[in-house]
Amino acid sequence: MREVNVLKMPARAGLAPSLRHAGRFALWATGLALLLWVALTTQFRDGAGFPTAQVLPPLAGGAALLIIGWAIGRGGTISALWLGVALVGQATTLQLVNAGPTVSYQHYRSLDQVLAEVNPIILAFFVFQISAVLIALAFRGRRILTWLTSSFRPWQLLLFAGAFYLFAAVVSQDIPLFITELIFAGAVQTVTLVTIVMVAWTLPEGASAAIKRRIDGIFGEREGSEQGTSARLDRFALVLAAWAVVLAALLNFFSYQQLPHVPDELAYLIQSRFYAAGTLTVPSPITPDAFEMYLMFLQSDAWFPAPPPGWPLLLSIGTMAGVPWLVNPLLAGASILLSYLLLQEIYSRRTARISVFLLAVSPWYIFLGMSFMTHMSTLTLALLAALTVARSRRTGNLWLPWIGGFALGMMALIRPMEAVTIAVILGLWAVGLGGRRLRAPALLGLVAGAIIIGSATLAYNRTLMGDAKVFPIMAYTDQEFGVNSNALGFGPDRGIGWQLDPNPGHTPVDALINSELNTFAINVELLGWGIGSLLLVAVALFSGRMRRGDYLMLAVIVAVYIPHFFYYFSGGPDFGGRYWFLMVVPLMALTVRGIQVLEDKFGGGTKGNAVVMAGVLALSLVALVNFFPWRAVDKYHNYRGIRPDIVRLAEDNEFGRSLVLIRGERHSDYGSAAIHNPLDLQANVPIYAWDRSPEVREQVLEAYADRPVWVIDGATITSGAFEIVAGPITAQEALSLEPSPRP
Numbered sequence: 190m191r192e193v194n195v196l197k198m199p200a201r202a203g204l205a206p207s208l209r210h211a212g213r214f215a216l217w218a219t220g221l222a223l224l225l226w227v228a229l230t231t232q233f234r235d236g237a238g239f240p241t242a243q244v245l246p247p248l249a250g251g252a253a254l255l256i257i258g259w260a261i262g263r264g265g266t267i268s269a270l271w272l273g274v275a276l277v278g279q280a281t282t283l284q285l286v287n288a289g290p291t292v293s294y295q296h297y298r299s300l301d302q303v304l305a306e307v308n309p310i311i312l313a314f315f316v317f318q319i320s321a322v323l324i325a326l327a328f329r330g331r332r333i334l335t336w337l338t339s340s341f342r343p344w345q346l347l348l349f350a351g352a353f354y355l356f357a358a359v360v361s362q363d364i365p366l367f368i369t370e371l372i373f374a375g376a377v378q379t380v381t382l383v384t385i386v387m388v389a390w391t392l393p394e395g396a397s398a399a400i401k402r403r404i405d406g407i408f409g410e411r412e413g414s415e416q417g418t419s420a421r422l423d424r425f426a427l428v429l430a431a432w433a434v435v436l437a438a439l440l441n442f443f444s445y446q447q448l449p450h451v452p453d454e455l456a457y458l459i460q461s462r463f464y465a466a467g468t469l470t471v472p473s474p475i476t477p478d479a480f481e482m483y484l485m486f487l488q489s490d491a492w493f494p495a496p497p498p499g500w501p502l503l504l505s506i507g508t509m510a511g512v513p514w515l516v517n518p519l520l521a522g523a524s525i526l527l528s529y530l531l532l533q534e535i536y537s538r539r540t541a542r543i544s545v546f547l548l549a550v551s552p553w554y555i556f557l558g559m560s561f562m563t564h565m566s567t568l569t570l571a572l573l574a575a576l577t578v579a580r581s582r583r584t585g586n587l588w589l590p591w592i593g594g595f596a597l598g599m600m601a602l603i604r605p606m607e608a609v610t611i612a613v614i615l616g617l618w619a620v621g622l623g624g625r626r627l628r629a630p631a632l633l634g635l636v637a638g639a640i641i642i643g644s645a646t647l648a649y650n651r652t653l654m655g656d657a658k659v660f661p662i663m664a665y666t667d668q669e670f671g672v673n674s675n676a677l678g679f680g681p682d683r684g685i686g687w688q689l690d691p692n693p694g695h696t697p698v699d700a701l702i703n704s705e706l707n708t709f710a711i712n713v714e715l716l717g718w719g720i721g722s723l724l725l726v727a728v729a730l731f732s733g734r735m736r737r738g739d740y741l742m743l744a745v746i747v748a749v750y751i752p753h754f755f756y757y758f759s760g761g762p763d764f765g766g767r768y769w770f771l772m773v774v775p776l777m778a779l780t781v782r783g784i785q786v787l788e789d790k791f792g793g794g795t796k797g798n799a800v801v802m803a804g805v806l807a808l809s810l811v812a813l814v815n816f817f818p819w820r821a822v823d824k825y826h827n828y829r830g831i832r833p834d835i836v837r838l839a840e841d842n843e844f845g846r847s848l849v850l851i852r853g854e855r856h857s858d859y860g861s862a863a864i865h866n867p868l869d870l871q872a873n874v875p876i877y878a879w880d881r882s883p884e885v886r887e888q889v890l891e892a893y894a895d896r897p898v899w900v901i902d903g904a905t906i907t908s909g910a911f912e913i914v915a916g917p918i919t920a921q922e923a924l925s926l927e928p929s930p931r932p
Contacts, residue, residue, distance in 0.1 A: 209262040216261070220254030223247055236909060242284065242823040245815055246311060249280035252814050267391040272807055275384045278318045279719045279815045282377050284311050288820075290828045292689070294359040294706065294762045295713070297370055322383045329390065340790045345731050352727035353378065353720070356712040360705045381719035388807045389800035400799040404806075408546070409539040411788070411798065420533035420580070422526060425542055429529075429549040430522035436549075437518035437558035444821040445559055447514040448864065450828040451763050452856050453496070454561035455864055456484035460494035460501035461508040462868060469493060469653060471868050479878040479889040480870065482863055483856065486665045488653075495665035498649050499602030500563040513561070520565045521558030525549060527572035528774050534579035535738040536778065543784065544777040550809045552816055553714035553765045554773055556825065562763075564770040567604050570596040571611045571771055578615050578635065582625045590619070590631040594638020601643035606677075606756075607771060610748050612639065623741060683757040695757035703759035704750075707766030714765030715776060717816030718808045725783030726776055732786045739782055742775035830857025830904050834911035835865060838901065839875055846873045847917060848893040850880040850900045852929035858903025861911070875899075880929045890920040898923040906930055 226247070227233065233244035253273030260269030284307055288295035298306065326333075337346060357374035361367040392400065405411075407425070441447060449455045459482075463469060470491040474480040477487050486495040494501070507513035525545050532541035548554050557564050577593030580586060593615070600608035619627045619635055627635070647657040654661060666675035666685065673682040683695035691702040708723075715722035729739060749771045760768035787801045835851075838844075851859045862877035870876055878889045880900070890898065899916030900923060915926060 206262075213258045213261045216254045216258030220251045220258065223251035223254065227251065239826055240818075240822045242819055243308075244822070245280040245283060245819055246277060246308075246314070248818070249276040249814055253277055264393040264396055265391075268388050268393075271384060271387040271391060272810075274318055274321060275381065275388060275719070275807060275811050276814055277314060278381060278384060279811050280819075281311050281315050281318070282381075282719065283815060283819050284308075285315075285377075288824050290824055290826065290830070292761065292763075292829060294689075294709070296359065296361075297373055318384065319380055322380050322387075325383060325387050329387075333386070341732070345733075348731045349724065349727050352723045353382075356705070356709045356723065357721060359709045360702060378720050385720065385804050385807055389804040392800055392803060397799040400803060404799065404802045408542045408802075409537075411539060411785075420530040420576075422530065426526055426529040426545060429545055430525040433525050433549050433555065433558060434518045434522035437521045437555050438515060440556065440559040440817075440821055440825070441514045441518065444825045445514070445828070446826070446833045448831055448833055448861075449561040450825070450831040451560075451562065452483040452829075452860065453563075455482065455856075455860055456494045456496055457501050457504055457561055457563070458508070458513060458864060459485070460496060460498070461504035461513060463493065464498075464502055464505040465508040466868055468868075469649075474870055475892040476878070476885065476888045478881065478885045480863070480866075481855065481879065481881075482860065484662075484665065486661055486668075491653075493653065493661070495661040497602055497605065497646065497660070497662060499599055500566050502602070503566055504561070517558050517560060517562070517565045520569045521554065524565065524569045524572055527569065527576055528777075531572055531576045531579060532774070532778060534576070534583065535741065536781075540778065540781050540785070543781045544774070547716065547777045547780060547809070548774065550813060551715060551773070551777070552717040552812065552820055553711065553770075555817070556714075556820060557764045557767065557770060559825070560764055562767060563603050564764070564767050567600050567607050568771060568773065570600045570603070571607070572774065574600075574611060574615055575618075578619050578627065581627055581631050582618075585628060585631075587628060587630045587634065590627060590635035591638045594635045594640075595642050597635075597639040598642025598645075601639070602646055602649075605646075606752050607749075608643070610752055611771070614745060614748050618741075623737060677752070677755045679755070685758075687758065687761075689761045690758055695755075699757065700754045703756075704754070706759040707753075707769050710762065710766040711769065711772075711776070715773070716780070716808070717812035717820075719811065720808065722776075722780075725780045725787075728783035728786050729779040732783075734782070734786050734789070736782075739779060742778045745775045746772045827904075830854070831861050832904055832911065833861075834904075835862045835877070835901070838911060838913060839865075842899070842913070842916075844875040844899060846896060847875050848889070848896040848898050848920075849875050849877045849916075850886065850889070850898065850923065851877055851903055852880045852901065852914070853903025853905045855879060855881070858905055858911075861903065862901075883928050886928075887924060890923055894920045896920075900926060902930075 224247075227244055231238070233241055233247070235241055253276045256276075257266070257269045257273050260266045285297055285303055286295050287298050287302070303312070341349070354371070354375040357378055358367065358370040361370070449458050463471070470493040473487055473490050473492040477492075484495045486493055504513050504516050507516035525548060528548060529541055529545045532544050536544075574593040574596040577589040577596070581589045581593075597608055597612050597615070600611060615635070618624070619632055621627075646660075650659055650661070651657040654664060663675060667673070670685045671682060673680065674685050676683060679695050679697065679700075681694035684690050684693060686693070691699045712721045712723050729735070730743070735743075749769055753768050756768070760766060764770075784801055784805055788798050791798075791801060835849075839849075849862065851862045853859065859877070859879040859881075863879075865875075866877050867874055876893065876896070878893075880886050897917035898920055900914040900918075901916075902912045902914055904911060906929075915923070
């Protein structure tokens, strides 16, 4: 088949040195001035001084000018111009998206909203980018189409298009609206894709060898075989691990404000405080209705969090050190190292390096590493278990599988269903499926280690519930939402009735809807690319170039998917498709394999290797400049209404030994304060109670009659920061106040 070189560009005469220097200086000066203005102006900040999503276009514009200025005189000015268009383009299109800190999936704004809310300059650039892309297609479109049809079969192109377009928007009950949004979202992705193609296409011929040398110097040279090598850590992996730790920690500190925001996270942190204090339960509150929180189980005279104990136990290490918000960032760094070692057992070192690089710049990965959720811990343990099996298969080591078994057992104490999934995969791998079988003592160690640690959950259940077979979380959901509400399987009794649950109960149709919700979320969050995140995975899967390691990655993806098909809830929009997070490393590996397929289709030479990786690096750079700060300021700052205001109010007003009544909703208003309650609700510190009704107020004021009272309106009432309504006042005076207004 004749190779079609769509990347060859004619040589162009350069500018005079004086003009180059003047142009470079002008662009740098303008870019720096723009960035300085963004840093100093209050135009892009909210009432509390925190940046808003409107900061992105000028931020991207400043970065684009610096890049274009750098490229002048180095032979890549046109390519840099297209990269600048890509940078500002994604910043622009993100302004058209309605995401925000509420519990909802993101959608594009309606035309009326865009015209009323979006700056006309933003819309003008959006039109400019579309025009530039249409002009580029007018000149280059036929050559691109010729290359596509000469490189892939029609059915392959159809599947690639399906992966590219079908998950560009999230499914909606309003089908015509969903189709309209899907068409628009697909068009936006197409514009972005062509822009990135032009970044690669316009790279000068002479720069390809230099770019390839630089890329090969970072990631290693492309090897003819994808067989695993002797796995080892190196400076590359250590730097990426440190990057992941620092980036996740900074996001937690500044965006997440070191606070849990999802109701589950609040329960995990409280549970970690139980364990740090050396207790499983505390006495029930005198007035339970005033202290009610999601996942806090009230049983006779005991009160305790209902989640499994594994993750809070790990989190308690950080709690005892005073830095629970650092635990997940550290695990994110550890998972980078474990992924690097594991992937080297399966693929070449170059494949492993590019995979963990993409992992380290993945919004899905880093933002879950920022959170207080369980998923990063189970990923770390799953990787550790898989690495021990892989290395034992290769070396015959008999003791490593014991460590893998302990890791599986610990997974069972955190997310039992995920532990079972990984245990099945590793069990098949250990007995010889797809390669060498573990020796009998090693198999015994894997199984015994899992049983030794995992069986602790039976003792835990017996201690709290009086029955080893009764899990607190299941007893809690059965009690609060109905029997079988949290169980696997289909039926009308499944589900808790949350707004994001597609329909009452759970059916195969609901399971397919959940699948679309999670696939859309992963398409957005996995890499944060404006072209979606699954196109290269589709190239790997449907190109006819699958290898043994690729099938292993696909098996993990399928194994993670199957049990969740039978669960009534998708996991919601919190941190992407978080229930499927164990797919993240396989998805990265398949993304890299898709990159390699494209390199081969370009002939595998210097130019092809350079431009494909240049496109990937450009997409990742654009995501770092735009997607990360967008998510940080637009979604996860004050996410779900959780705010740190109560700490400031307590310090400024010296609440001391008082009763603080929080008016508003249970989670976002009372939850913001309840996380600061002591385990001993009689301690000589502020005690925060939910002012949920006049009856509950009367009960809690009687129980704490000897304390001064503060009454505070939460954010759902003020539509902003928490505000003091009254205080310090007596309990009798508090009784005479108006009831809490409805949010």
